[in-house]
Amino acid sequence: MGMGKLSAQGTNADKEFRAGAALSVITPKIGTSINGNFQEGFTQNIHDDTHARGLVLDDGQTKIAIVTLDLCMVYRETLDKAKKRAAEYTDIPVENMLISAIHTHSGGTACAVFGSTPDPDYLVFLEERAADAIIRANNNLEPAKIGWGVGHEPSEVFNRRWKMKDGITFTNPFGGEDKVRMNPGFENPDLVGPAGPIDSEVPIVSVQSIDGVPIAILANYSLHYVGGTKSGDISADYFGMFANSIGQMIGADHKNPGFVGIMTNGTSGDINNINFGGTAPKKMQPYEKMEIVANTVAAEAYKVYQDITYHDWVPLASAQTEVRLGVRKPDAAELKRAKKILAEVEGEKLLNRDELYARETVFLNDYPDKKDLILQAFQIGDLAITAVPCEVFVEIGLEIKEKSPFGQTFSISLANGYNGYLPTPQHHEWGGYETWRARSSYLEVNASNVITSNLLGLLDQLKSSAITSR
Known part of the structure; x- marks a missing residue:
């Protein structure tokens, strides 16, 4: 598909x-259901409320909205x-x-994956509240200044996929052999390296x-989650x-309208917080x-924050396109194997790994052959965000x-929908959990190349438009 709609400003008189x-x-x-585990889990307690966190920016001609949802x-x-609801209440x-x-x-749960099934009422609630985050942020618009920067914090991110030694493989749920294993355990003698x-x-x-009152800090880090x-x-x-x-570090945690801190998930499909190259850590509370x-x-973000140069005005622009990608569907033999595995399951017992993936195989057989994905790029001055x-x-x-x-x-993952893991073709060849065909991983093997080239095209489109509009 070609490049999508471009929205940008020309010269702005009042700036x-x-x-x-x-x-x-x-x-x-x-x-109700909790997302993120192989087996169904249910909400028993609220440790901390979850939120839609909204930020709206306006350069006088173009408005953009960025929202995170505290969901899987x-x-x-x-x-x-x-x-659509937010657009009805804003411009x-x-x-x-x-x-x-x-x-x-x-x-x-806002998405059916493995054992988790969403409550239909919760999905309606999410539609309303995600929209409200944009509408309320738009209502809070005030003259502002903006700046950005980047820090580095390598201590909390580790590649969770490990290569196995030559001749060592790991059996996957489909009866094949993988050369790479996710979360392979500590001091595993069969590992070569990440x-x-x-x-x-x-x-x-x-x-x-x-006048310098903090409105929001939007951050990004390529870490899957901590748990x-x-x-x-x-x-x-x-x-x-x-x-x-x-918010506490910058002294903005008691402002009205409230300061909003936002952490977006970067590109963390193969990244977590566990160093399998080291020794097993002590058990924590x-x-x-x-x-x-x-x-x-946050301490690293605070260091960056202290040195930020602010701009009274920067140009905003957005570009969006849709790509149609193939779905990795099971063939007749794979479907037959999956149905045989499920036929042998007795009663209501919890499904083991291979049984879970057999069920996923049956689900994916009913998927369409192609899926449409939204790809996006935003420009904020000389900063770009892809989604x-x-x-x-x-x-x-x-x-x-x-x-x-x-x-x-920087890039934001899990944006504008959910289409599973996005490994590279090389990682598909190696195998491992993130490549195993399921509702959590089903796009065609070449999907990452198509997506990357389209995103770079959107960035070029934004850049050339910005140059010609000066």
């Missing part, structure tokens, strides 16, 4: 820049409805709205009122803790590790950063 931010609670009710993942259909075009999930594994890099960058965007909650707890994971921590990660990353509706592998984010025509670039 007033405005910004607004808002929080909207999305905490699920007790008794969320359907495109839900987000499309939320954008922000739907293609200028970027709504992403943070990927907490202790949030309400199967990919990390991205240690901590980009932040800081927005303040004209370590109590069973049945709802929590926004380290993402929510980061938001609180950075629930939420202890999460707090360490949140405070460590992908997948759990994007870190190599892809690093390539986009390297090839982007903008001074600073």
Whole structure:
């Protein structure tokens, strides 16, 4: 498909820049499904409320909205409805709205994956609250200044996929052999080394009122999530803790309208917080590790924040396109094998790994042959943000950063929908959990190349438009 709709400003006479931010609670009710585990889990307690966190920017001609939802993942259909509702109450075009999930594994279920099934009422609630975050942020617009920068925090990110020694393989749920294993355990003698890099960058965007009152900080880190909650707890994971921590550090945690801290999930499809190259860590209390990660990353963000140069006005622009990608569907033999495995399951017992993937195979047989994905790029001055509706592998984010025509670039995963993991073709060849065909990983093997080239095309489109409009 060709390049999509471009929205940008030409010359702006009065050059007033405005910004607004808002929080909207999305905490699920007790008794409903929790997303993120192979088996179904249910909400028993609220450790910390989960939120939609909205930021609206306005350069006088173009408005963009960025929202995070404290969820594991969320359907495109839900987000499309939320954008439509927000557009009815604001003058922000739907293609200028970027709504992403943070990927907490202790949030309400907004997407059926493995054992988790969403409550239909919760999906309607999410449509309303995601839209409200944009509407309320738009209502809070005030003259503002904006700046950005990037820090580095390598201590909390590790590639979780490991290469096995020659001749050593790991059996996958489909009867095949993988050369790479996710989360392979500590001091495993069969390991060679990580199967990919990390991205240690901590980009932040800081927005303040004209007189220097903090409005929002939008951050990005390529870390899957941390976890370590109590069973049945709802929590926004380290993402929510980061938001609180950075607000405290800059002295903005008691302002009205409230300061909004936002941590977006970068390209973390193959990245987590566990160093399998080291020794097994000591057992921690629930939420202890999460707090360490949140405070460590917030401290790095604070260092960047202290040196930011603010701009009274910067140009905003957005570009969006849709790509149609193939679905990796089972063939007749694979479907027959899956049905045979499921036929041998007795009663209501919990499904084991191979049984779960057999069920996923049956589900995917009913998927369409192609799926349409929204790809997006935003320009904020010489900063660019790209958005992908997948759990994007870190190599892809690093390539986009390297090839982007903008001074600073970062990517937001799980944005504008959910289409599973996005490994590279090389990682598909190696195998491993993230490549196993399921509702959590089903796009064609070449999907990452198509997505990367389209995103780089959107960035070039934004850059050339910015040059010609000067």
